[in-house]
Amino acid sequence: MSFNIVVLAKQVPDTRNVGKDAMKADGTVNRAALPAIYNPEDLNALEQALRLKSKIDGAAVHVLTMGPARAAEIIRESMYRGADGGFLLSGREFAGSDTLATSYALAAAIRKIGKVDIIICGRQAIDGDTAQVGPQVAEKLNLPQVTYAEEILEMADNKITIKRRLERGVEVVKAPLPLVVTVNGSAANCRPRHAKLTMKYKNAKTTSEKQELSTDYTETFMNHPYLNIPEWGAQDVEHEAKWLGLSGSPTKVKQIENVVFTAKESKKLTADDTEIEDLIKELIANHTIG
């Protein structure tokens, strides 16, 4: 019996290294100007998926990502770590999507994948920190959701038991499949790349990547079907155009401002004993402490 696990993963700009060209004039993100990484919590999600796969005979893990052509990198990265393959959803129709339009597109792609038993994704992506796409995909697919998952504990009788890490506590829930699970950063880290898998999959390519190759490798890709990463545009998934991209996004960016804090005139001190003692005396005298 097949058991299909789909991981939703996102290639994100590394927000810890943001430059000046990060935003375009229309208020959307200029992804080209930033280093791109695998969204950290999506790696936690991949790990939970791979662990689940190892417990179920005939289970497969596929990664679905929406993004520009270069987002195929994270599909390969997933394959190096143990995923069986992936799908890239890409095209200008998706440009300018807010979380709702993104969820609509991802849900459409999941329907195209076919029978999916569980969808696992990171709780949130570091470029937006919204944590909205997981629950919204679940709603679009009319599936229940378990958010803030820390560990998938057990699967039996088509029900799955999951430990959730909440802000102020822990919860263990039992949920029916199919299901959407969002995984917390406190979950186990993702396993590293596997050398053999890296060798096996390093030439895996999407359709547009194949077109850019200088030599004709048609035969190689025919003989090694696992090297073909399916790439879908809007035309490949069932959709209504009005729900995609900007028109499918109810939220609009009115304004973007750089954050500027007003500097204070500070008193400069050293670690010298007298200076520290004077400071403490002053704080006691003006009742800040004591």
Place this chain on the structure above:
Amino acid sequence: MNNIFVYLEIEDGIVGDVSLELLTKGRKLADQQKCKLEAVAAGHQLDGIGAQVFPFGVDTLYLADDKRLAPYTTLPHTSLLVNLFKEEKPQIALMGATSIGRDLGPRVSSALFSGLTADCTALEIGTYEDKKAGKVYNDLLYQIRPAFGGNIVATIVNPDCRPQMATVREGVMKKEIRDAKYAGKTKKLDVAKYVSDTDFVIEVIERHMEKSKVNLKGSPIIVSGGYGMGSADNFKLLYDLAAVLGGEVGASRAAVDAGFSEHERQIGQTGTTVRPKLYIACGISGQIQHIAGMQESAMIIAINNDPDAPINAIADYVITGTVEEVIPKMIQYYKKNSK
């Protein structure tokens, strides 16, 4: 109709602070929009809720009382809000950016196709001009939030969809009673009309909720550590200083990510916002996302071995030196000089 709704988070019959803070903000927005402030409580044994929320200026309190609605699970609470919102057509719906609000909000917004902005740090009413469509919208909710790791602040609007939804973290808005004798009405909802039996598919097997041990918001003195503390071990110095001064220990996101401190101590845009009398920042470089959560502190002392750390710009006192040297001296001279 077209009122402002706040979803109430309830644990053991007590309405969460984050919800009371949202009611305070919601009341002000309702005054501005000349509409009513309404609150929704879903759970079990809700008799005590009214007394807790009416003083914040709630005009209508909707009670959905059913044993199965507590503890919170996603689908029944979603159905309740979605169906209630379809009837009442609120212009604005607010919820906490908590484990519950961030689970519920996106689900409701997707079902209603209404935009949701997570983790807002300010909410205002204003005008929006859609130049392409040549349309001007008045009285929209400006949902203001940091983005991109706090490097920018974005103002988001939902011109065409209702309700305009936003989540806000605990501690970001202030909690203020409007009128201890404020007279609101209670409306009991027939739960079966809103929630279907098939919504109860997720079973909560175990649940351990802890009252937060950390009280960052209420502490007049906060000793906070960053990545520059170097290790979880060095964080003990901060606990020593906090214990002597009678304060609480906080941490920057970088320190939490590095495992030096637990998440509930995180201060900043993705943690708690604090406004203490004294904030001592130790080994914190001062990323925007951290500064935004503590800049309103009455007095800031920065201890850093980097004389050019960004946090120094907003500090009242900058001590250039290592935390290992400075903190023990602070403890020593505090003990010597205090009575």
